[in-house]
Amino acid sequence: MALLTPLIISGREVLPIVEGGKGVSVSNGLSAGAFAAADCVGTFSGVNADTFDALGRVIPQTYHGRTRRERYEELVAYAIRGGITQAQIAYENSSGRGRLHMNMLWEAAATQRVLQGILEGARGLIHGVTCGAGMPYRLAEIAARFRVQCYPIVSSGRAFRALWKRAFFRFREALGGVVYEDPWLAGGHNGISNSEDPAEPQAPLPRVIALRKEMREFGLDQVPIFMAGGVWRLDEWQDWIDNPEVGPIAFQFGTRPLVTEESPISAEWKARLLTLKSGDVALNKFSPTGFYSSAVRNAFLNELIERNTREIAYTREPLGEQSEPFAVGSRGRLVYMTPADRTRAESYVAQGFIEAMRTPDGTLVFVTPERSREIRIDQQACMGCLSACRFSNWAENGEGTTGKLADPRSYCIQKTLQSIAHGGAVDGNLMFAGHNAFRFASDPFYAGGFVPTVRQLVDRIVTGA
Numbered sequence: 001m002a003l004l005t006p007l008i009i010s011g012r013e014v015l016p017i018v019e020g021g022k023g024v025s026v027s028n029g030l031s032a033g034a035f036a037a038a039d040c041v042g043t044f045s046g047v048n049a050d051t052f053d054a055l056g057r058v059i060p061q062t063y064h065g066r067t068r069r070e071r072y073e074e075l076v077a078y079a080i081r082g083g084i085t086q087a088q089i090a091y092e093n094s095s096g097r098g099r100l101h102m103n104m105l106w107e108a109a110a111t112q113r114v115l116q117g118i119l120e121g122a123r124g125l126i127h128g129v130t131c132g133a134g135m136p137y138r139l140a141e142i143a144a145r146f147r148v149q150c151y152p153i154v155s156s157g158r159a160f161r162a163l164w165k166r167a168f169f170r171f172r173e174a175l176g177g178v179v180y181e182d183p184w185l186a187g188g189h190n191g192i193s194n195s196e197d198p199a200e201p202q203a204p205l206p207r208v209i210a211l212r213k214e215m216r217e218f219g220l221d222q223v224p225i226f227m228a229g230g231v232w233r234l235d236e237w238q239d240w241i242d243n244p245e246v247g248p249i250a251f252q253f254g255t256r257p258l259v260t261e262e263s264p265i266s267a268e269w270k271a272r273l274l275t276l277k278s279g280d281v282a283l284n285k286f287s288p289t290g291f292y293s294s295a296v297r298n299a300f301l302n303e304l305i306e307r308n309t310r311e312i313a314y315t316r317e318p319l320g321e322q323s324e325p326f327a328v329g330s331r332g333r334l335v336y337m338t339p340a341d342r343t344r345a346e347s348y349v350a351q352g353f354i355e356a357m358r359t360p361d362g363t364l365v366f367v368t369p370e371r372s373r374e375i376r377i378d379q380q381a382c383m384g385c386l387s388a389c390r391f392s393n394w395a396e397n398g399e400g401t402t403g404k405l406a407d408p409r410s411y412c413i414q415k416t417l418q419s420i421a422h423g424g425a426v427d428g429n430l431m432f433a434g435h436n437a438f439r440f441a442s443d444p445f446y447a448g449g450f451v452p453t454v455r456q457l458v459d460r461i462v463t464g465a
Contacts, residue, residue, distance in 0.1 A: 020254025021103020033093025149176025182229030
């Protein structure tokens, strides 16, 4: 395998190996510090990160506000304190080596406030900020103000062009690199556009070459690209290394760092990852963000899949083929369906899915009374963790709402990610993972359930394997 050429990233020469940032305490200061100590780039999540009490115990993020707006302000305060805490832990564990980056989600709650609050409270500890899940037009401006480097996450050259021409060109010196995240292979939320088919993956190399061409047009020949999504072993990326069409390249590992000693996820979660098979990670569009996302097929995801199969279109008055009346709710209000759909609805009720919940799209979703109660409780408990949430209809505007019905086809992402990150059942919660996660089971490095340290993982990666 060709030798890896060190790159200048965020002002220091490091190995071109980057820890992928994973939100809500899944990549934290301990894991990021370990990657930095191995002369790589460590990345902790600035999204609702953990803080600790005097005994080192995680402080639960509980909410006392009576309104969503009050809980939203509590969440923002938690996020700032947690990000500063994790930056301090990462710095202490880095031994002054490598680089430390923080990962943010642009469509999370109050991202600009949280980002500025963390950078203010952790001055000198954070060297770069990666940011995706939306178009972070103000990222470069904020990074320049705090004298850190920024790394926008994009899934196409076209997306980067839009960022550059609208905002980033004013802050050229703040751009440390561009993260290309493969929308079909990366874990978590994916950037598949409306013009792309989620069922038809495209090879990443031509898309990255197209991204580099866009960057060269703007004089960014030597600005590195981070390849993220689908990266497992570097000998599979030989045609990328020292490729003049690609230019300076680093490789971002998101899934493999989950199974390390420093990874904060539970032993049960790590053990589950070591048993996955090809096809166990599914691309879906259930997320309350509206983005596609990739997660392990487990009881949580299967229930969402099944819930969404019990969806039926209706009208409030007879209209064309939708002529069959069907009584909904405790008051028995009539809606109208096609004859075939009414038969389906009756079969769902007979199976115990007696609650018909309205969606924003003029459809009903049939669920059990228990599931209906859980959905409504979760919607009412919303703490505004996103800039706009389809599940609860919260939005960061003056009205505090998207103006649409809350969508029972989705879920409370904050609830499930906090649960699984802090020891909740891996089968009963959302388990984000990249599509290569099935390779843990066949990779001899993990034989016998071996869980390496970050240093051992980096040493393995450098060999190409």
